[in-house]
Amino acid sequence: MVITTDSYGASMLKALVDPDLDLSHVHTDGALSATVSVEGEYQGRHVNLMISDSGSAARFTFDDLAEDDIKALEKCGLVALLNLNHNSAGVEFAFDLFSTLKRKDLISFIDTGDPSARPNMIQSLVTHVLKKDLVDIIGVNENEVCWCAWALDNRNEEWRENISNPNRWIDAAKHLSLETGIRVDLHTPQFAATIEEDVVTAVPTFDVVPKISLGAGDTWNAGNIYGTLLTLEHVDRLAFANAAAALYVSSSKTRHASLDEIITFLKRKPCLSQGRKVT
Template sequence: LRLIRHYLHSSRIDLSHINICSKMSITTALEFETENGKVNVMLRDIGSLEDFGPEKLSHEDYEAIAKADYVCVFNWAGTRRYGTELAEAVFSHAKSRGKSRTYYDTADPTPNKEKADQLIKQVLQANFLDILSLNENEAIFYASRLGFDLAQAGKPGFEELAIGSARTIAKHVKARVDLHTTSFSATFTGKNETIVPTFKVPVLRVTGAGDAWNAGNILGEILQLSDGARLMLANAVAAYYISNTAGRHPTRKELIKFCNKLKRRL
C-alpha cells in the first residue's frame, strides 16, 4: 500500500477500496531482442490473487461500482479460481445498479484455458459487457474457441490473422472489440471497423505497453472521441511509454508535446 501511495499520491484518488491480501502477486518480466524486435517473457507468482473472488468485495466496494461512470476489470488469467465469477458479479452489478460503461481486459487466457469457454459464455457474450480489449494472441485464442478455423484461414500474416480473429469475436459478442498490436490498433463492432497504425518510435521496452494503451483508450472513451481519434490517442500514450528513457507515462502536457514532435516528423 505504501508503494501505491508513492505513485498515486493525488488527493483525488481514493485508495480506501484497495484490498490487501496475505500474499503479494509478483510478475518478473524478461525482455529479449530478436530479429523481429523486442519480445517479453513474463514469470508470475499470482499469490493470493488466485483465490480472489466476488466475496472479497465489501458493501462499500459494490456501492462504488454502482456509482462509477466506468467500471474496468483486468487480469482474468491471474484470478484463476474465481475470475469469471468476479467479472460477472462486478459487471452485472454495475449495469443493474448503475449506468456504468464496462471495460474488460482478460490478459493472456492460456494459463487458465480450461475455464475459457465458461468465461466466454458467462462474461464475454453477456449483455453487461460494453468493451473487450485484446492483443493479437488473446484475439486468436478466443476466436479459435468461437469457431475461427486457423487451418482454413490459410497462411496469412500474423497481423491479418489477428484482424480475422477480432472480426470473428465481434460477430459472437455484443461488446465492442478493441484490438491493440505492435503495428496498429483497431475497433470492431458487428457493423463497423476502424484501423489506425501505431507511431514509429524507438522501442525501449514492451512490458506494460498494453496497460498504457488501455489507459489511453479508456480516456478517449470518456472524452467521447471518434473511434479513429480514440485509437490514435491510445497509440500515442503507448508510444510515449515504450520510447521514454525512464519508462514514464505522460501527463497531458507531455503527451501534447510528444504528439507535436511526431507530427513534425511526418
C-alpha cells in the same frame, strides 16, 4: 481502484501513484502480486517473458468486495476488470460483478490478460460472460483476440495458428464482435483498431524505438479508457491510446507520460509506423 495486496504492496502503491488517487478501496489483507519481466529481441520484435506470482489476486472473488467497494463501483461511469488470467475465479468474478452493476449508463470493460496458459478460462469466459450481454468493451492484443476467436469457433486451431499473422487479426476481432455484440478495442505492434461487428476503424502505431514492452498493453488500455470516458471519436481515441503507449515504451526510465506530454507529442505530428506523419 479496488485491488487485493498486502501492507507492503499498499505502501509501494501509495509511493508510486498520484497522491490524489483514491486508495481507500485497496484491500491489504492479502498477498503481494509480483512479476519479473525478461525482455529481448525475437524475430525482429521486442518481446518479453513474464514470470508471475499472482498473490491473492489468484483467488479474489466478488464476495471479497466490501459493501463500500460495490457502492463506489456503482457510481462509476466505467468499470474495468483487468488481468483476468491471474484469477482462478476470474470468470465467476466477472459474471457476478457485471451482473450486479449492469445498467444502461455504466460502461463495462474487460481485459483478459494472456490466456495462453489457461485455455479453459477463455472458453468459460466466452460462454458465460462475453456471450451474455454483460460486457460493453473488451481490450485485447493480437494474441488475446485470436484466443477468443478460437474459443468462439469450437476451438478451431486455425485461429491460434494465426496469432503471428497480422492479416488475420482483424478477422479474429470481427468474429469476436459479431458473435458477442461487444466493441473490440484491439492493440497490436502495427496498429490499433476498434471493431463493432463488421465495422472497423484502424489507426497505425507510432514509429518509436521501444526500450521496454512490459506494461505497453496496460498503458494503451489506460489511454483507451480515458478516451472512451471523454467520448472521443474512434480515430482520436485510438491515436491518443497509441501515443500514450508509444511514449511509455520509448521512455528510458519506463515512465508514463502525463496528459500534457501526450498532447505535445501528438501536436508534433510524429511519424506513424507506416512512415507517414500524423495529419
